[in-house]
Amino acid sequence: MATQTGTQAPGGAKPPFPPFDKQTFGSQLIWLAIAFVALYVLLARVALPRVASIFAARKQKLESDLASAAKAKTASEAAIASYEKALAEARAKAQATAAAAKQQFAAEADEKKKKLDANLAVKLAEAEKQIDATRKAAMGNVRSIAVDTASAIVERLTGTAPAKPAVEKAVDAALH
Amino acid sequence: MADPIAQFQIKKIATLGHIGGVEIAFTNSAAFMLAAVAVTVGGLVLATAGRSMVPGRVQSVAEVTYEFVADMLRQATGEEGMKFFPLVFSLFSFILVLNMFGMIPGLFTVTSHMIITAVLALLVFFTVLGYGLYKHGFHFFGLFVPSGIPIVIMPLIVLIEVMSFLSRPISHSVRLFANMLAGHITLKVFAGFVGLLGSFGALGWIAAVLPLGLTVALTALELLVAFLQAYVFAILTCIYLKDALHPGH
Numbered sequence: 001m002a003t004q005t006g007t008q009a010p011g012g013a014k015p016p017f018p019p020f021d022k023q024t025f026g027s028q029l030i031w032l033a034i035a036f037v038a039l040y041v042l043l044a045r046v047a048l049p050r051v052a053s054i055f056a057a058r059k060q061k062l063e064s065d066l067a068s069a070a071k072a073k074t075a076s077e078a079a080i081a082s083y084e085k086a087l088a089e090a091r092a093k094a095q096a097t098a099a100a101a102k103q104q105f106a107a108e109a110d111e112k113k114k115k116l117d118a119n120l121a122v123k124l125a126e127a128e129k130q131i132d133a134t135r136k137a138a139m140g141n142v143r144s145i146a147v148d149t150a151s152a153i154v155e156r157l158t159g160t161a162p163a164k165p166a167v168e169k170a171v172d173a174a175l176h
Numbered sequence: 177m178a179d180p181i182a183q184f185q186i187k188k189i190a191t192l193g194h195i196g197g198v199e200i201a202f203t204n205s206a207a208f209m210l211a212a213v214a215v216t217v218g219g220l221v222l223a224t225a226g227r228s229m230v231p232g233r234v235q236s237v238a239e240v241t242y243e244f245v246a247d248m249l250r251q252a253t254g255e256e257g258m259k260f261f262p263l264v265f266s267l268f269s270f271i272l273v274l275n276m277f278g279m280i281p282g283l284f285t286v287t288s289h290m291i292i293t294a295v296l297a298l299l300v301f302f303t304v305l306g307y308g309l310y311k312h313g314f315h316f317f318g319l320f321v322p323s324g325i326p327i328v329i330m331p332l333i334v335l336i337e338v339m340s341f342l343s344r345p346i347s348h349s350v351r352l353f354a355n356m357l358a359g360h361i362t363l364k365v366f367a368g369f370v371g372l373l374g375s376f377g378a379l380g381w382i383a384a385v386l387p388l389g390l391t392v393a394l395t396a397l398e399l400l401v402a403f404l405q406a407y408v409f410a411i412l413t414c415i416y417l418k419d420a421l422h423p424g425h
Contacts, residue, residue, distance in 0.1 A: 031206035044262035
């Protein structure tokens with residue numbers, strides 16, 4: 001047995017049960033102290049802070065990502081709101097323009113109609129005047145023909161030519 | 177049949193000197209303890225070398241182990257107990273790695289030696305005692321005086337509480353050491369039967385199937401025990417630390 005150095009084990013007796021062999025305690029204690037202190041220091045100073053820093057970095061990344069996502073969401077909501085506002089404005093503007101155009105066209109049409117009406121009225125009046133003049137002229141011709149014819153008839157019947165004013169008077173009375 | 181005790185033999189690799197007549201040597205036990213330190217620290221450092229946001233397989237193991245021990249301690253002691261996290265993690269990883277080394281055939285099981293587990297348990301005991309007295313002074317002894325107990329039986333209760341407090345390092349250390357020792361002896365005995373029966377010829381070969389099957393089953397069980405005892409040691413440490421932080425019942 002490698003551990004037997006002989007001070008503790010009674011001479012000739014079989015070696016003690018290894019876990020209770022006091023000969024080995026000194027070495028075990030010293031190496032346990034060295035190993036455990038080394039482990040504690042290396043874990044506390046190097047290894048565990050490394051793992052913790054990964055968790056911290058992940059948490060930070062997650063939070064910043066969430067914050068930027070929230071920011072993007074607000075921005076997109078603002079964009080939607082401004083888009084809707086612009087849409088409403090454009091719609092209102094389009095309606096206003098359409099209404100204005102309609103009004104303008106209506107006014108123009110109205111004016112055109114008025115002008116046309118006035119024109120027609122003038123033309124009508126002119127035509128009526130012409131008709132009147134023509135009739136008057138025609139009537140004047142009829143009168144002079146009637147006067148001449150009446151004079152001629154009276155001359156033929158009586159042999160004397162009647163006074164022109166009397167004939168004209170009689171014709172006017174007959175014509176009206 | 178192979179001696180089931182031989183596996184616990186401390187083998188001297190080199191004698192370093194003597195302190196007060198006690199030989200100080202570099203032994204197989206020392207080598208495995210240093211290896212456990214190297215595996216634990218090296219493993220954690222290598223696993224976290226990538227520092228990935230999304231952990232790979234190895235980094236996940238490191239992270240899960242960290243969180244496992246941190247949650248264990250946090251649940252027992254609350255946030256103020258986290259100052260003991262390096263201690264609890266050191267104990268858990270040291271014992272776990274040493275136990276797992278022991279599961280590899282041919283390797284030495286450091287935790288099967290009572291002196292090791294006793295020192296670790298005493299380290300916890302004196303940490304609890306020292307921190308409790310430092311933090312709470314005389315109030316720390318309120319730990320032994322449960323509230324709502326009739327004054328008549330109080331002396332008896334206090335005596336029991338003190339005894340149970342003092343016996344903690346014994347149960348704490350013996351549980352780990354005895355489990356490892358007994359498990360490895362059992363494994364070795366059953367494995368020894370396989371060789372013994374095999375030497376009896378064809379019939380023995382057939383009979384050897386039974387201890388072989390048992391050895392396989394026991395290996396699985398011992399793997400569980402190796403983890404479980406490290407976990408139990410760590411969780412008991414957490415529970416004892418809770419007394420140092422909050423001695424009131």
